[in-house]
Amino acid sequence: AQSVTQLDSQVPVFEEAPVELRCNYSSSVSVYLFWYVQYPNQGLQLLLKYLSGSTLVKGINGFEAEFNKSQTSFHLRKPSVHISDTAEYFCAVSDFGNQFYFGTGTSLTVIP
C-alpha cells in the first residue's frame, strides 16, 4: 500500500503571494497523482492530475504541480493566491489498483 505525506498541515499566506503545498508518496512504482480541493462543508473537487506525459501539470484556478519521480513528490504551486483559494487541499495517489491513498490534508489560509 502507498502512503502519502503532506508535511504542512496549515499554511498561512498573504494575498497575491506565491504558495507551495508539499506532497510526497512512498512508492517509486508507476502511479497516478492527484490534487483535490475542499471548500467548507463540501465534497472534494479535482484541481489537477498526472497520469502520464509531461511532468508539469496545469490545473484549474491557476494551480500547477510538478511530478518528480526520483523524489517521489508532487508539489502544488500557485504564483499568486486569492482570498477564494482558502480551502483544504488533499494530495492523492493511485497505484493502478482500484484504491486511492490520500494525505491528511493541508489547510491553506489566504490573509488579506
Add this chain to the structure above:
Amino acid sequence: DVKVTQSSRYLVKRTGEKVFLECVQDMDHENMFWYRQDPGLGLRLIYFSYDVKMKEKGDIPEGYSVSREKKERFSLILESASTNQTSMYLCATRQGRKTGELFFGEGSRLTVL
C-alpha cells in the same frame, strides 16, 4: 459533468439507531466508494464496489455495511450508530479500474448523540 448525489447533507441520530446514507451517480461509472473524513486523519476508505452486488472492505469497515443493488446507487448502512461514528461521509465514483480520478459527492455530515 458527472453528478454524484448524496441523499442527506446533514443528519442527527441517536446512539443505537440504524442509519442509511445513499449515494446516486448519473454517469454509469463502475466503481463506487464510501470514505469517512475526520480532522487530521484525511480520508479513510470504508467500503468500495466495482460492480453491482459486489463489495470490498476498505481500511475501516467495522461497524458499517454497504449495498449495491443497482449500478447507479451505493448505500452505506450503520446498523447501530455510535458516537464515534460522528463524521463527514463522502461518496465517490470512478469510471473503471485504473482509469483516472474519483468524482465526489457533496458529503453527508452525521452527528450521533
